[in-house]
Amino acid sequence: MESGRTGPAAVRVDGWGWRYEGRDGWAARGVDLRIEPGERVLLLGASGAGKSTLLAGLAGVLGGDDDGEAEGSLTVAGRPPASARGTAGLLLQDPDAQVILARVGDDVAFACENLGVPREELWRRVRRALIDVGLDVPLDRSTSRLSGGQKQRLALAGLLAMQPGLLLLDEPTANLDPDGVLEVRDAVRSALDATGATLVVVEHRVAVWRDLVTRVVVLGADGGVLADGEPDRVLADTAGELRRAGVWLPGTPVPRSPAVADGAPLLTARSLEFGRGPAVTRRRKRVRPPVGAPVGRPVDADVREGSALALTGANGAGKSTLALTIGGLLPPLGGALVAEPALAAGASADPSAWRSRELLTRVGSVFQNPEHQFIAPTVREELAAGPRALRLPDGEVERRVDELLDRLALTELADANPFALSGGQKRRLSVGTALATRPRLLVLDEPTFGQDARTWDGLVRTIAELRGDGHAIVAATHDAEFIEAVGAARLTLDAAEVRA
Structure with a gap:
């Protein structure tokens, strides 16, 4: 041997x-x-x-x-x-x-x-x-x-x-x-x-x-x-x-979101160049210029109310980096990323210039690694952090948190430490922290990993309902069933075009 x-x-x-x-x-x-x-x-x-x-x-x-x-x-x-x-x-x-x-x-x-x-x-x-x-x-x-x-x-x-x-x-x-x-x-x-x-x-x-x-x-x-x-x-x-029990079995049906008419423009990307940058946190935003050359080809995209856009492509093509850029957490390397009046609502037209509180109701970002955005000792306090940062009344904070705990099958874990959850539970919590402030634009990185058939269905239905209510969804994902379920258009990044 x-x-x-x-x-x-x-x-x-x-x-x-x-x-x-x-x-x-x-x-x-x-x-x-x-x-x-x-x-x-x-x-x-x-x-x-x-x-x-x-x-x-x-x-x-x-x-x-x-x-x-x-x-x-x-x-x-x-x-x-x-x-x-x-x-x-x-x-x-x-x-x-x-x-x-x-x-x-x-x-x-x-x-x-x-x-x-x-x-x-x-x-x-x-x-x-x-x-x-x-x-x-x-x-x-x-x-x-x-x-x-x-x-x-x-x-x-x-x-x-x-x-x-x-x-x-x-x-x-x-x-x-x-x-x-x-x-x-x-x-x-x-x-x-x-x-x-x-x-x-x-x-x-x-x-x-x-x-x-x-x-x-x-x-x-x-x-x-x-x-x-x-x-x-x-x-x-x-x-x-x-x-x-929620086990994914062959032939498990995929729910389909009803067609939604796109509304007012929220975000416009023209010849957008994006590159890797430092780590960021959701509520303690820290942005420095990205390092290195741009990732992939420049991107043109329009994000409107009630729209869903899936960022797809091979590993290393830049999906997560583009998601961070669209979410205002990395500044573009070139081209233009413009927040339209319906999203900017009086703030700068440059999302990367927004402060953390300005982001809260405009853009909610969910990172690929859920643990990178946890800041509280319990699940309940994690969900409450965003609404409290908006200085919402205690009753409204409690109502939002209880609703999310129920929707995301986390009620029995309300007092648990977020870092002690399973991978699928952490992912649902990370999505919940973004939903808690009800942002106009939700930017998700691999939102469905770690889910059984039941929790996947609940998560997807929640996101589809948000789209139906006029929120815009941008998701970096390999989950073809998720893309189908929320009726998302695809923007495919070409790994062959990645420049090291």
Whole structure:
């Protein structure tokens, strides 16, 4: 066996549960599971059912008593996960959380170096892994210059290079373009065929992984295992349990928004050039000139009341950067971005010149990474922050917050810390913080990732209703069903035109 490679790992889960510090409810509870070496398991369940928590437990990254409370037991290859060093590799939902080093090659090599893989073998693995995941960039490329989808591929490359006996993937295709989804799936398939490793993958969309996995396990929203077995048998859902639980099943219908007549112009882009800039926060706005050359070709676009525009294109084409520019959080590098009177409402016609309070009722931005915009200790206070900044009466703030908690299925989590939520719950909260101030223009970056069928439907219907009420929607997204559901026009950015 090559240095740094472990054999396929068995998984044992006996009555296991985990409750995060400060939470009354259990994130996962009563889970009993046996996974044999080399099995390929698709782990499903409603948003918040504990899928990510279980993967974190198997990877040995859940903290001690200060971070939460555990019950039952977990073993990986016959050992507690925390002591099974190098046996399990975990891909997190948030790719930024796994970027460690400044250069692509060094980042992919990091785990192998820690496992003592010989240098010659290490760099062979690094190059092979980057090819397998379709990340075609120089080894010395700065990791800070990668898009969210490219960072996801980077993180996966690091896992594949270490060749673990247990591969734990938490929504590995959530932020990838359609071609990238297939490349990543095929890279995982190749790694499994070569190593025989055990796989547990969490994904809400079943179709991508159905032909790769040998088993489907569904966690119940109230704990335990709802279903477990061969994929075709489980996904047949003869009793309708999975559909009621919000599991995405093949043939799940997509709601369609009724046609909406566009109203007054809100924002006009003419020969708009945009480039990457520093991080920004939603309520403590911080804007400096972007760095480097423009991303992609100049853009012409019109955003009107009641319109919906989807920014599409391959990873790295500049969708997130364009969204930040349209949202007034990055100034253009060239061309013109003009806020029309219906949106400016007496403020400057340059959105990048607006102060935070001026943005609140004009433009609401939702970042690709939800955690980048959280500022409060509880979900309720997070939703209330924007309305309070507008100095709305306490009764109106409370009414808006309660309505959003209900609409976004977050009522039971009102007192939870936003950072302790599941990925899908964090995404719904981040959308809610933008909706709370009722902006004329809503700019969303991957608004539907991490959602089960029910929460996706609720989120999409809420956004479609906003469009029907005359709000404008701009969304950077790979979700074709979302684009169809809200009736959005497409503006496709060409990755081939990206200028480094």
